Amino acid sequence: MRPLPYLALATALALAILATSAPAQSVGPRDGWVVIDTDQPFQELLDNLRTAVGVAGFGVVTMAGPTDAAAARGIVIPENRVVGVFNNVYAVRILALSTAAMIEAPVRFYLTADGDGTATLSYKAPSFVFAPYFAEGGNDLIAAAGELDAAFESIANVATR
Numbered sequence: 001m002r003p004l005p006y007l008a009l010a011t012a013l014a015l016a017i018l019a020t021s022a023p024a025q026s027v028g029p030r031d032g033w034v035v036i037d038t039d040q041p042f043q044e045l046l047d048n049l050r051t052a053v054g055v056a057g058f059g060v061v062t063m064a065g066p067t068d069a070a071a072a073r074g075i076v077i078p079e080n081r082v083v084g085v086f087n088n089v090y091a092v093r094i095l096a097l098s099t100a101a102m103i104e105a106p107v108r109f110y111l112t113a114d115g116d117g118t119a120t121l122s123y124k125a126p127s128f129v130f131a132p133y134f135a136e137g138g139n140d141l142i143a144a145a146g147e148l149d150a151a152f153e154s155i156a157n158v159a160t161r
Contacts, residue, residue: 027110027112027120027122031128032124032125032128032129033122033123033124033125033128034122034123034124034125034152034153034156035120035121035122036120036121036122036156036160037114037118037120038118038119038120038121038160039118040118040119040160041117041118041119042079042111042112042113042119043079044119045111045119045121045159045160046081046083046111046119048158048159048160049083049109049111049121049155049159050083051158051159052154052155052156052158052159053083053085053155055158056151056154056155056158057087058085058086058087058151058155059085059086059087059088060083060084060085061084061085061086061105061106062082062083062084062106062108063081063082063083063084064081064082065079065080065081065082066080067079067080067081078112078113078114078115079111079112079113079119080110080111080112080113081110081111082108082109082110083108083109083110083111084105084106084107084108085106085107085108085109085152085155086105086106086107087151090105090144090147090148091105093140093144094130094137094141094144097133097136097137097138097140097141097144098133098136098137098141100133100136101130101133101136101137101141104129104130104133107123107124107126107129107148107152108123108124109121109122109123109152109155109156110122110123121156121159121160123152123156125149125152126145126148126149126151126152127142127145127146127148127149129145130144130145130148131145
C-alpha cells in the first residue's frame with residue numbers, strides 16, 4: 001500500500017471542505033464604525049432593524065447579502081446582510097449641498113451572524129460617511145450628518161434592545 005495517493009486524496013478532500021464553507025467572523029472595532037454585539041439571532045435582529053427603521057421615519061432602500069447566492073453555488077457562509085437606510089427629506093437636503101455626497105446614500109447597516117448563534121449590528125456613522133464632502137457642503141452638511149448620526153444611533157438602539 002502506497003501512502004502517497006491516500007495523502008493526496010485526503011488533502012484534496014480537506015481543501016474541498018474548506019472551500020465550501022466559511023467560519024463566522026466578527027466585525028471588530030474600526031475607525032468611524034459603530035459595532036453592537038447582541039444576544040439576538042440573525043433573523044430576529046434583521047426583523048427588529050426593519051421595524052426600528054420604520055419607527056424612526058426612515059425607509060429600507062436596499063437590502064443585499066451573499067448568503068443565498070453562495071448556497072446556490074454549494075458554498076456555506078454565515079448569514080450577513082447589508083441594509084441601506086435613508087429618508088427622502090435628507091436626500092433632497094444633502095443633494096442641494098453636495099451632488100457628489102449622494103453617492104453615499106443610502107447609509108448602510110451591516111448584520112452579521114456570529115458563531116454562537118447571535119448576531120452583530122454594525123454601521124459607519126453618517127458623519128464619517130459624509131466627511132469627505134464637508135468642505136463642499138459646509139456647515140449645513142455637517143449639521144445634516146450629525147442629525148443622521150443621532151437617527152442611526154436611535155435606530156440601532158431600538159433594534160438591539
